[in-house]
Amino acid sequence: MAKYPRLTAEEAESILLRNGFELIRSRGSHRIYIKSKIRVVIPFHSKEILHPKIIKQVYQAIENAE
Numbered sequence: 001m002a003k004y005p006r007l008t009a010e011e012a013e014s015i016l017l018r019n020g021f022e023l024i025r026s027r028g029s030h031r032i033y034i035k036s037k038i039r040v041v042i043p044f045h046s047k048e049i050l051h052p053k054i055i056k057q058v059y060q061a062i063e064n065a066e
Helices: 009-018 052-065
Strands: 022-027 030-035 038-043
Touching: 009 030, 009 038, 009 052, 038 052
Parallel strands: none
Antiparallel strands: 022 030, 030 038
């Protein structure tokens, strides 16, 4: 299993946007992105590092959306 980099929510957001995902809505501290029926939810909390499972979901969503 590949080791994923440690990312903040802002860094994960920029990766998603560069890969064609669109911000469809935000609710509280969570932002929801979509591309071709693949949805990713990113929790935004004051410059904290995201949990490794969330980072893995981001990279898998990018992989599956291509």
